[in-house]
Amino acid sequence: MADKTPTPRSKRVIAFMNQKGGVGKTTTTVNLAGALAAAGRNTLLIDLDPQAHATLHVGVDPNTIERSVYDVLLDPALDPRAAIVKVRDNLSILPAQTDLAAAEGELTPVADRQKRLEAALAKLPEYEFVLIDCPPSLGLLTLNGLAAAREVIIPMQAHFLALQGVSKLLETIAMMSQAVNPRLRVTGVVLCMHDGNLMHSKEVVADLEGFFDSAREQQTPWRFARVLRPAIRRNIKLAECPSFGQTIFEYAPNAPGAADYRELASGLLAEWDAMLSRADAGAPEVVVPPTKVAASA
Numbered sequence: 001m002a003d004k005t006p007t008p009r010s011k012r013v014i015a016f017m018n019q020k021g022g023v024g025k026t027t028t029t030v031n032l033a034g035a036l037a038a039a040g041r042n043t044l045l046i047d048l049d050p051q052a053h054a055t056l057h058v059g060v061d062p063n064t065i066e067r068s069v070y071d072v073l074l075d076p077a078l079d080p081r082a083a084i085v086k087v088r089d090n091l092s093i094l095p096a097q098t099d100l101a102a103a104e105g106e107l108t109p110v111a112d113r114q115k116r117l118e119a120a121l122a123k124l125p126e127y128e129f130v131l132i133d134c135p136p137s138l139g140l141l142t143l144n145g146l147a148a149a150r151e152v153i154i155p156m157q158a159h160f161l162a163l164q165g166v167s168k169l170l171e172t173i174a175m176m177s178q179a180v181n182p183r184l185r186v187t188g189v190v191l192c193m194h195d196g197n198l199m200h201s202k203e204v205v206a207d208l209e210g211f212f213d214s215a216r217e218q219q220t221p222w223r224f225a226r227v228l229r230p231a232i233r234r235n236i237k238l239a240e241c242p243s244f245g246q247t248i249f250e251y252a253p254n255a256p257g258a259a260d261y262r263e264l265a266s267g268l269l270a271e272w273d274a275m276l277s278r279a280d281a282g283a284p285e286v287v288v289p290p291t292k293v294a295a296s297a
């Protein structure tokens with residue numbers, strides 16, 4: 001669908017990625033997108049998961065749409081706007097259907113198979129924020145997300161085993177940054193379903209912060225990464241709202257889940273706007289300096 005919003009000066013493309021299932025990727029992508037749209041920023045959600053959870057979460061029935069992200073990935077001549085659905089003020093989605101599962105196999109013989117999404121996004125200057133919900137795997141769909149994105153945000157739960165998964169995921173990001181997308185960087189980790197009072201959670205958060213701090217001097221895509229605040233508390237309203245096709249801000253705007261995602265979005269927005277002002281003032285691009293924050297969420 002054509003959008004009459006003026007072209008923003010800059011575009012922030014963020015992939016929400018973790019190959020572990022059920023960690024809060026879709027919940028975070030959709031509700032952050034909702035918060036950014038509510039703040040007046042023209043936002044595009046991209047559902048790269050054949051489960052189509054982000055699509056359902058914003059109230060689009062994958063069975064009733066004619067085109068989806070599958071068509072955009074498979075047909076580089078297609079105008080991606082033909083598949084985009086405007087769902088709210090300032091919020092559109094490039095939806096998924098279950099046929100997206102076939103895309104990985106169909107794209108395998110294609111030379112630019114990792115860059116199809118990036119090429120489609122280049123045709124969409126009207127969005128200031130593009131939030132990509134990746135599937136729980138490190139396959140070709142996720143690689144398309146990483147090639148198209150400038151930033152990665154890693155939703156995760158503060159469990160010991162989750163830390164092992166993070167190192168595998170960072171290996172994939174390093175590989176993509178070397179081979180395909182040198183500008184890719186990890187903005188940070190969002191702790192989902194978090195209980196900051198548990199000793200176990202506190203230890204995992206401290207380990208994560210220690211890991212990121214120890215990487216500051218190395219030329220890795222995660223040298224500026226941090227544990228983003230606030231952590232998202234466990235809140236049943238967040239689990240309920242997808243079945244109503246609503247974001248948390250529509251379903252339960254006063255719930256703790258709404259407060260947490262609103263605050264997370266405003267922190268990211270403040271950081272983004274500060275970066276743009278520095279760029280306007282002619283300063284060289286500086287990514288957000290790592291901030292030391294207390295381990296309690």
Ligand SMILES: Nc1ncnc2c1ncn2[C@@H]1O[C@H](COP(=O)(O)OP(=O)(O)OP(=O)(O)O)[C@@H](O)[C@H]1O
Nearest residue numbers: 021022023024025026027136193233234235238239
């Ligand atoms: N903060 C929270 N409090 C309570 N429930 C939550 C919270 N965040 C997510 N959930 C619920 O946990 C489940 C998994 O979350 P979600 O679907 O966002 O994870 P995911 O990483 O996208 O999963 P998948 O890997 O299958 O795509 C969902 O039922 C979701 O509603």
Ligand SMILES: [Mg+2]
Nearest residue numbers: 025026049053
């Ligand atoms: Mg998901």
